Amino acid sequence: MLRRCIWILLIMFAVLIAGNRQAAAQDFPPIEVFGGFSALSVGGPEDSIGNADRENVYGWQFSGAFNLTPVLGIVADFGGHYESFNDVPGIDIKVNSYEFLFGPRLNARGEKAAAFAHALIGGTRGSLSTSQGTIEGTSDNGFLLGLGGGIDWNVTESFGIRVLQFDWLPSRNEGEWSSKDVRYGFGVVYRFIN
Structure with missing residues (x-):
């Protein structure tokens, strides 16, 4: 699934770049802002035959891009x-996860659509709380790509409308790497034009 999504994005990016020579000579937006819905698909522990349980949590996503060149x-x-569970009667469990990432983005701009690819670096913060209060030792910060x-x-x-944003999010928490998480997003894009 991950490989298929990456290949689709690479092919679409290559097609837009190939047809983008004229657009590269035109003006480009120096600043773009995105806001929208996001789904984080978190990989769980693997069973005896290598299948991992996945949990989907939902929330928001926001980004700002400063474009140095058209590309x-x-x-x-x-x-x-955010996710809430009430598996134990009388106790609500709440899980919060935050990501903050920074880095370069490559853009391919066409008349009807624009594609981008990025490699970002940053961090993640997760916390667990209950209706009885925060549980000590259940907040964690980690490294995130x-x-x-x-x-x-x-x-x-x-x-514009962001039809799809896909991110593979390998992270390092408490000395261990996890590479099972992916994030999907869609929403609206506003471009500040010169």
Whole structure:
């Protein structure tokens, strides 16, 4: 699944770059802002035959990109995801997860759509609390990578719809790497035009 999504993004990015020579000579937005819905698919422990349970948690995603050229930009990407469980009668358990990522973005701009790919670095913060209060030792900070990209459909020159953003999020918490998490997002894009 992950390989298929990466290949699809790479092919779409290559097609947009190939047809993008004329657009590269045109003006480009120096600043782009995205906000929208996000789903974080978290991989759980593997069973005896290697299948991992997955849990989906939902929340928001926000990013701001400063474009240095039509093709190269710098992005700051933030997300928050939340889940509640009430498996124990009378006790609600709440899980919060936050991501903050920064790094370079490559853009391919067309008249009807724009594609991007990025390699981001940053951190993650997770916490666990109950209706009885916060449980000591259940908050954790970790190192996070964000490798992915997405497609924006251009509604107008300034306004777009992010049809899909996909990020593979390998993380390092408490000395161990986890590479099972992926994040999907969609929403609206506003471009500040010169």
